[in-house]
Amino acid sequence: DQQVKQNSPSLSVQEGRISILNCDYTNSMFDYFLWYKKYPAEGPTFLISISSIKDKNEDGRFTVFLNKSAKHLSLHIVPSQPGDSAVYFCAASANNFNKFYFGSGTKLNVKP
């Protein structure tokens, strides 16, 4: 049973607009969440993270929001750029980072 879910396999957004990628989880023990970005033929690269003691973390154009009661997190990219086109994975861990659970990914296409 998948503990981290990304229900949208793909998303298409116009350049300059906001991209919102969503992620849901089922395990209430998860307390650390990450987003990774993956280009074809490359490994995922870390993008941004959030601890469960916070509900928002911002880094430049990227903001992650965490709603613990809903077991939901989202990644906002504003403004979206064509170079943001990639597959985005969310991941979660429970208190000791010895195992990360990944979602199935959302493929973002930012159109010029």
Add this chain to the structure above:
Amino acid sequence: GAGVSQSPSNKVTEKGKDVELRCDPISGHTALYWYRQRLGQGLEFLIYFQGNSAPDKSGLPSDRFSAERTGESVSTLTIQRTQQEDSAVYLCASSLHGQGREYFGPGTRLTVT
């Protein structure tokens, strides 16, 4: 600086043969992870090494899969008697213990014919 490297980048093998995949983590990283990504699916945890502790093998899908790590350096993932369903990209990642983020290698694409 050098990142995580994996070899080979691509491997095509016949069903029933054994394969060995290699991962060189970032120097000084005590934690090492193996994942599998099948076509159209997410990353599936396979195994986790942390220092000299016993590895967490809970993600290995069958006894045909095994992995070793030499100290805090190179790791090998071995798949015996490969099956077509083993076809996937195998990703290795390393991190500093407690850092909370992983650095991934480019992966090995395994195709079993």
